[in-house]
Structure formats: C-alpha cells, structure tokens
Amino acid sequence: MNKVSKVALRKLLTERRALIDPTGHGFTRPSRQGRRVPGLTQHQVDELTTRSSGTYRRLESGTYTNPPADYLRDVATLFALNEQEWTSLCRYAGIGDPPGPLTPASGKEVPGVWQEAVDGMLHPAYVTDASWELIAHNAPFAALFPGGTVPRNTMRWMVLDPGGRHMLTDWHTAWAPLVLPQLRAALATRPDDPILRQLERDVLADPDCAPIWTGAVAHIHPDGDERPLLHAVEGPGWVTMCAAQPMTAPGARLIVLVFHAGEARAHARTPVLRAP
DSSP states (O other): OOHHHHHHHHHHHHHHHTTSOGGGGTOOOOOSSSOOOSSOOHHHHHHHTTOOTTHHHHHHHTOOOSOOHHHHHHHHHHTTOOHHHHHHHHHHTTSOSOSSOSSTTTTSOOOTHHHHHHHTOSSOEEEEOTTOBEEEEOHHHHTTSGGGOOOSBHHHHHHTOHHHHHHSTTIIIIIHHHHHHHHHHHHHHOTTOHHHHHHHHHHHHSTTHHHHHHHOOSOOOOTTOEEEEEETTTEEEEEEEEEEOOTTSTTOEEEEEEEEESSSOSSTTOOOOOOO
16 A cells, blocks of 8 residues: 555545544543544444454554455445445555445435436437436437337346347347346346346346356446447437446446447447547
C-alpha cells in the first residue's frame, strides 16, 4: 500500500468511525475527565467485528497487508458506508475492486434525473438495475419494439422471450453466446439475487439456452459491440451498443443503442477515440 492510499484510508475510516455513537452499540462513554474522542474507539471496533485486539488499528494505520474482504465488509457495514465508499475502502486497503456489492439492495435504484437524461438522448437508450429490470427508457427505445411495448426485464427478453429471439437477428450465434455469460458473471457477484437465480433456472430449463449456458465461460461486455437487429419500424439493421454504469448503483447499466438500417455494418471499422 503506497503512502497516498494509506492517508486516504486513514481519513475515510477515522471520519466514519467518529460518526458512530458508542451508546448505540451498548458502550458507555467514559465519565472521568480528560480527552474524549468522538465515535467508537479502535478497540470497540474490534469487539463489534469480533476480531482480535489490534486488528482494526492495523487496518486504519495502513499496516494490514491484504486484509480479507469479509473483514472489510464487516467494517463497511458497521460504519454504514455507501457503495462508493465501499469501493474506495477496498481499493485503499489494497485488494482492488470489491468482490461484490455491499448490500443486496445496491444496484437496484438510480437517481431520478436518469430519466431526464435518457429522454434527452437522440438514440434509443435505457437503464436497467443489477438484475436487468428496466428502470428508465426513452421513446426511441420503445420504438424498437412492436407496439412500443418494452420488456420488464431485458435479460429475460433477450434470452427467453420468443419476441426477443425474433428481433435479435441470428440469436443463436450473434446474441445468446454473448449475452448469457453476462448473466453468469452477475450471478458470481450476486449469488443470492432472487431475480437472477430465477433467470438461471429458466435458462437451464430451456432447450435452446441450456447448451449455450453450459459452454459459456467468457464475460463478453457489450460496450462497442455491433450486432444485427430487427427494428419494429425501420426493419433489419445493425445496432452498436454503448454501455456505462451509474456510479452510485454497482451492477446497474446505461445502454445507448446506435441503430443503422440496412445490411451493412456501420461501425465495424470506426476508429477508437483517444485524447490528443
């Protein structure tokens, strides 16, 4: 852990520790005179996380090399960190990105301004939560579908819905082998998500999906990928996907679809963008 990370780690932990009222956890404040430090003591953190004395002191001082993720999760939960702070804690502590969300509820909601954001986009755009439940979308996205009826869960629609398999041209080769690994990867970080688990069961019960699921190993991210699609209004064409993640909602995703009608790909050879 470098010096900058140590300083950032100490600042994050000391500030959040100072906000925790010891009396709320059954501790009494000392009655004798002298300096009274706000919040929990380091020893009290050890007691509440059921670790040996001195464990938290090592973490806060930056001398705990590669602390276990489950210990960091216990500290983050005790300190009521949000998802961005949880990510920072793991990175500052030297273990990289978190192994999963801090709470099961994370990734299930985004700030309301996202609806206005997607409404202002020219191309079809939508936001889904960590379980691929549709949160927000714009009118061009609805126009992709017959009658403008959008799917409730985009993953279920892509892999199991007959309408999805019809719209996603060359479903067996161009879509399913690239989509199903994303579901597998999501389950690895959210094994207790009931929506994802039901999707897994339904995929395994489907004769077309099951063989693809069994052979799916790589996590193919859709960002920049171009695939064939049948537009409900404009007919057959190619759609290029631009993918991003709302920072406050790990696992949620913003997808912008750049559609071009016709048989020829539009972005297959588009050069990457780099700062000058």
